[in-house]
Each structure stands twice: as C-alpha cells, then as structure tokens.
Amino acid sequence: LLDPSRFTVFITGATSGFGEAAARRYVAAGGKVIATGRREDRLEALRDELGAEHCHIIALDVRDRAAMEAAIAAIPAPFDQINVVLANAGLALGLQPAAETDLNDWETMIDTNIKGLVYTVRLLLPGLIARGGGHVVTLGSVAGEYAYPGGSVYGATKAFVKQFALNLRSDLQGKKVRVTNIEPGLTETEFSLVRFKGDEGKASAPYARTEAMNAEDIAESIFWATSLPAHVNINKIEMMATTQAIGPFDIYRE
Ligand code: NDP
Ligand code: 8X3
Structure with missing residues (x-):
C-alpha cells in the first residue's frame, strides 16, 4: 500500500457529507487536505478540528471558473503538492417529473455536478502530471447507472461524470495518474x-425505517482506492446500502 502520510488531497465539498468525512480520514492517516466549499464557517471549524498544518481551507464556489482558477493558482506550500483530487462537490435538486421541474434547478445541477467538476479536474490535472502522477477521484452515483422517476437531470449529470472518468483514463495512459469514479447509492448526509x-420531513423519508450507508462508508472506499499500490487502478466503485436493490422494469398498463 502507498504511505498515507504522503497524501495531499484537494477536496471539493468538504463542508459536509463525503468530502468532510474524507478530509477526516486522510488527516487521520497523516495526510494533508485542502478543504473547499462555500460555507466558510464550516471550513474554519474543520481546520480548527484537524489542525492548520494538516488542513488548508479555501472558500469557493465550484461554478465560478475565474475564482477556481485564482484559488488553485494561489495554494501555498506545502499544500500545493497535490497528489489526489477528490471532485466531490455536487447536489440533486428536486424529485419532480421532468415536465414539472424548475429549470433553474436543472441548470444548477449541470453547473455544479458537470461544469464545476470539470473545472476542478482540468485545473489540477497538469500539476498531478508534472509531479509524476497522482489520483483523480470523482463522485458519480448509482443514479448515473440506473434510472428512477424524478432523477432525470441529476442522473444524467452523474452519467456524464462516469464517462468523463473513463475518458480521462484513456487520456492519461502512461502519465501515472489514476482515475476512480465512486458511485454510491442511498447514503445519509445533507444530500436529501x-x-x-x-424540508426536513421530505428529507428524512428516504432514510426512514431502513439502514442507509453513511459518509464514513464512502470516505473509507475513497481512501482504500487511493491507498492501493500505484500499479492498481480501480475504475469505479458502485456501492449500495445492503437494504437497497435495483427495481424491476416499469410496464405501464391501461
Ligand atoms: P452533502 O450535501 O452532505 O455535501 C455536498 C457538498 O458539496 C457540500 O460540502 C457543499 O458545500 C458542496 N457543494 C455543493 N455545491 C457547491 C458549489 N457550488 N461550490 C462548492 N461546493 C459545493 O452531500 P454528499 O456528501 O452526500 O454528496 C457529495 C457528492 O456525492 C455529491 O456529488 C452527490 O451528488 C454525490 N452522491 C451522494 C449520494 C448520497 O446519497 N448522499 C449518493 C451518490 C452520490 P457548500 O454547500 O458549503 O458549498
Ligand atoms: C444519490 C443517490 O439514489 O438519491 O446520488 O440518486 S440517489
């Protein structure tokens, strides 16, 4: 296994859920993290918890390309020696049938889950290559593999992430940069x-009377994939709560 203390991990979406749990996991192993997100108070609390020598914070919105370029160019040493990019920031908005959705919600998901993610990867990739290799971890979803009602644009953004990760693998042949797409199912975070x-009532319903996965489960899988020997690339990890399964085809009948 790779020495975990060598990790310097740039994380988008570290103010909550998977990104925050991953920050804790890498720092617990002796690594360094650059924790990013929009909510600065949460970033400050995370840095206070993990220690400024292990956790550098940057408040940013992944949709703001110019701000991303400036923030990434200004990362101070020793945090600038990034070898893992965790492109995790993302969201779903709404669960209505397509014809009833707010088009602004669709646009926000596309801007965040697709455009924000490609800005993150594109801006950090040259550095990984120049430093002799690294690892890009993207956050896809089972929603990018399987259809469900109300999942239209959210699932499509995650299908984009899946194909983007596979195409990156092709482009990165010989560069020693690994790419892994993590595809979780039902996991209790602030996602819902x-x-x-x-709306707390609606948000808690998916987790009612069942056992979902938690953020630490996902963080552990991310950490595992990046800790494997450098000659091993995990292309994707599709994971579900044991309580979750894939439904049947849906046949409409008169
Ligand atoms: P959370 O809502 O708990 O965390 C999402 C994180 O993304 C927050 O830190 C949030 O930070 C950040 N974020 C959202 N929009 C932006 C933005 N415009 N700029 C910067 N940061 C942003 O959700 P999860 O941890 O569950 O989700 C993480 C990823 O995993 C997402 O891509 C999600 O689609 C995916 N996923 C989640 C699943 C689940 O069931 N929970 C299952 C499969 C995939 P802030 O608001 O401070 O900016
Ligand atoms: C999050 C899981 O099933 O709500 O990607 O789309 S799901």
Whole structure:
C-alpha cells in the first residue's frame, strides 16, 4: 500500500457529507487536505478540528471558473503538492417529473455536478502530471447507472461524470495518474436536505425505517482506492446500502 502520510488531497465539498468525512480520514492517516466549499464557517471549524498544518481551507464556489482558477493558482506550500483530487462537490435538486421541474434547478445541477467538476479536474490535472502522477477521484452515483422517476437531470449529470472518468483514463495512459469514479447509492448526509430545499420531513423519508450507508462508508472506499499500490487502478466503485436493490422494469398498463 502507498504511505498515507504522503497524501495531499484537494477536496471539493468538504463542508459536509463525503468530502468532510474524507478530509477526516486522510488527516487521520497523516495526510494533508485542502478543504473547499462555500460555507466558510464550516471550513474554519474543520481546520480548527484537524489542525492548520494538516488542513488548508479555501472558500469557493465550484461554478465560478475565474475564482477556481485564482484559488488553485494561489495554494501555498506545502499544500500545493497535490497528489489526489477528490471532485466531490455536487447536489440533486428536486424529485419532480421532468415536465414539472424548475429549470433553474436543472441548470444548477449541470453547473455544479458537470461544469464545476470539470473545472476542478482540468485545473489540477497538469500539476498531478508534472509531479509524476497522482489520483483523480470523482463522485458519480448509482443514479448515473440506473434510472428512477424524478432523477432525470441529476442522473444524467452523474452519467456524464462516469464517462468523463473513463475518458480521462484513456487520456492519461502512461502519465501515472489514476482515475476512480465512486458511485454510491442511498447514503445519509445533507444530500436529501439539499434536494428537498430544507424540508426536513421530505428529507428524512428516504432514510426512514431502513439502514442507509453513511459518509464514513464512502470516505473509507475513497481512501482504500487511493491507498492501493500505484500499479492498481480501480475504475469505479458502485456501492449500495445492503437494504437497497435495483427495481424491476416499469410496464405501464391501461
Ligand atoms: P452533502 O450535501 O452532505 O455535501 C455536498 C457538498 O458539496 C457540500 O460540502 C457543499 O458545500 C458542496 N457543494 C455543493 N455545491 C457547491 C458549489 N457550488 N461550490 C462548492 N461546493 C459545493 O452531500 P454528499 O456528501 O452526500 O454528496 C457529495 C457528492 O456525492 C455529491 O456529488 C452527490 O451528488 C454525490 N452522491 C451522494 C449520494 C448520497 O446519497 N448522499 C449518493 C451518490 C452520490 P457548500 O454547500 O458549503 O458549498
Ligand atoms: C444519490 C443517490 O439514489 O438519491 O446520488 O440518486 S440517489
């Protein structure tokens, strides 16, 4: 296994959920993280918890390309020796049938899950290559593999992430940069609260009377994939709660 203390991990979406759990996991192993997200108070609390020598924070919105370029160009030493990019920031908004959705919600998901993710990867990739290799981890979803009602644009953004990760692998032949797409299913984080815009009743329903995965489960899988020997590339990890399974085809009958 790779020495985990050598990790310097740039994380988008570290103020909550998988990104925050991954920051804790890498620092627990002795690594360094650059924790990013929009909510600066949460970033400051995370840095206070993990220690400024292990956790550098940058408040940013992944949709703001110019701000991303400036923030990434200004990362101070020793945090600038990034060897893992965790492109995790993302969201689902709404679960209505396509014809009833708010087009602004679709646009926000595309801007964040697709455009924000490609800015992150594109801006950090040359550095990984120049430093002799590294690892890009993207956050896809089972929603990028399987269809479900109300999942239209969210699932499509995650299908984009899946194909982007596979195509990156092709482009990166010989560069010693690994690429892994993590595709979780039902996992209890703030994801559902964001999807249902703060409605706690609707947000808790997917997790009611069942056992979902938690953020630490996903962080452990991310950490595992990046800790494997350098000659091993995990292309994707599709994971579900044991309580979740794939449904049947849906036949409409008169
Ligand atoms: P959370 O809502 O708990 O965390 C999402 C993170 O993304 C937050 O830190 C948030 O930070 C950040 N984020 C959202 N929009 C932006 C933005 N415009 N700029 C910067 N950061 C942003 O959700 P999860 O941890 O569950 O989700 C993480 C990823 O995993 C997402 O891509 C999600 O689609 C995916 N996923 C989640 C699953 C689940 O069931 N939970 C299953 C499969 C995939 P802030 O608001 O401070 O900016
Ligand atoms: C998050 C999981 O099933 O809500 O990607 O789309 S799901």
